[in-house]
Amino acid sequence: MKPTIVISKASRVSKGTIQLTGSKSECNRALVIEALSKGKVKVDNVSDAADAVLLAGILRKSEVESLKTEVVSDSGLETQDLRLINIGPAGTAMRFLTAYLTLQNEEVILTGSARMKERPIGILVDALRDLGAEIAYEEKDGYPPLRIAGNIQQKAERIRIKGDISSQYITALLLIAPNLPLGLELEIEGELTSLPYVEMTLSMLQQAGIQHNWTDNVISIAKQDYKETSIWVEPDWSAASYWYSIAALSDEAELFLPGLTSYSLQGDSVITEIMANFGxxxxxxxxxxxxxxxPKPIQRKIFDLKSCPDLAQTVIVVCAALGHDATFTGLETLKIKETDRIAALQNELAKIGVKLTEKGQVYKLDTSGKHIPDYVYFNTYHDHRMAMAFAPLAILIPQVEFEDANVVEKSYPAFWTDLEKVGFSGTLKG
Incomplete structure (x- = not known):
């Protein structure tokens, strides 16, 4: 049974200094670059997020096991040992490793949690197959687990991919581009979703000596060598967003987050602009x-979160808690995250009388029925961001309980401990 946690906060004043872990987004990219550079690139300030720790272990071939499988050969049925890589619920690792493993000198099975087997991967697999990769679906077409043959025999230099899908598909292809025999010309069809994440990838590649050309909708990266360098991973702006939420829901707040800069590569640094609307x-x-x-009256009514979908839960919960009816766009990718985040938000916001309605690609928040009970039990749906986005409500609700205290380990293991530094109290149960 997973332990729950009950949190509360006696005061609506929040003051303190919080040292955040390294950015999971930056760290995962840097780890793949480090592995592909064969030792030329080193990573500093590695994130202690579970996803990053797991990916680092896999890339160093320590977090793997063998799997015996039967294959048909000229001499009949033979038993073959394959590496089995289980990335659990780590979506970024699934996308990045799907591309990375096509370059390795072995055949592997890449799998994950039950939820991971429900998250689509077909668009990336199709793009890699167009390049010449051999990838087969072990269960359901379009979804993990995958059987990936290494030593890609590249047959195409230019491929197309839709721009309105997860930027992690695009990043996975860009990360392996310098190691492809023919390099890569990636044509992006339509509008590019989550542009900051693609720009982050290209900037980090450039730090490692990899040059690119971006003309119109085509990103070109030639086959080239990495330079010897170190990549420093900035603290996580996604994690910082929860502290902005805490500040917004407090009557008085003075918080300091060391290491964060105004010129961050991370798209979620836009939280500074979003939260300016809340004073x-x-x-x-x-x-x-x-x-x-x-003190500042809230005036903004429409929030476009297309370039920062990981902030959606944080911003929507803040609006709900403050009784601010608002409209949200750019949430298309939320349904294929760790959970269906739209459905999860609708279910949990209903517990405080708030409705989130969907019409096409527009979402409206109705807080007319909002109420603040003495106690609420929130489900987390195996989603770290559900727990962390709803936790600040303990400033307003006397007792808030979450079904899975450990869910935050995916990106921010110290979250509950850090809350205590600014006056929250937490009690584990079970």
Whole structure:
């Protein structure tokens, strides 16, 4: 049985310094670059997020096991040993490794959790097959687990991929481009979703000496060598967003987050602009960012989160808690995350009388029935961001309980401990 956690906060004042772990998004990219560079690139400030720790172990071939499988050969049925790589619920690792493993000198089975087997991978597999990769579906077409043959025999230099899908598909292809025999010309069809994440990938490749050309809708990366360098992983702006939420729901807030900069590669740094609507100012000094709460009427009614979908739960919950009816767009990818985040938000917001309605690709928040009970039990749906987005509600609700205390380990293992530094109290049960 998974332990639950009950949190509360006696005061609506939040003050303190919080040292965040390295960005999971940056770290996962840097780890793949390090592996592909064959030792030329080193990674500093590696994230302690479970996803990053797992990916690092797999790339160093320590988090693997063997699987005996039967294959048909000229001499009949033979038993073959394959590496079995289980990435659990780590979606980024699934996408990045699907591409990475096509370059390796072996055949492997790449699998994950039950939920991972429900998350589509077909668009990336099709693109890799167009390049010449040999990838087969072990169970259901379009979904993990995958059987991936290494030593890709590249047959195409230019491929197409839709721009309105997960940017992780695009990043997975760009990361392996310098190692492909013919390089890569990636044509992006339609509007590019989550542009900052693609720009992050290209910038980190450039730090490692990999040059690219981006003309119109085509990104070109020639086969080339990496330079010897170190990539420093900035603290996680996605994790910072929960502290902005805490500041927004507090009556008074002074928080300091060391290491964050105003020129971040991370798209989620846009939280500074979003939370300015709720009276939170961001002052970059002393080697980090100071968050200050100032009284301010909320006026913004429409939030386009297309370039920062991981902030959606945080922003929607803040609006709900403050009784601010708002409209949200750019949430198309939320249904294929760790859970169907739209359905999860609808279910959990209903517990405080708030409705999130969907019409096409537009989502409206109705807070007319909002109420603040003395106690709420929130489900997390195996989704770290559900727990962390709803946790700040303990500022308003006397007791908030979450079904799975450990779910935060995926990206922010120290989350509950860090909450205690600013006056939250937490009690584990079970």
């Amino acid at each position: 939170i100012t961001s002052q970059f000094r002393d080697g980090g960012v100071h968050l200050l709460k100032e």
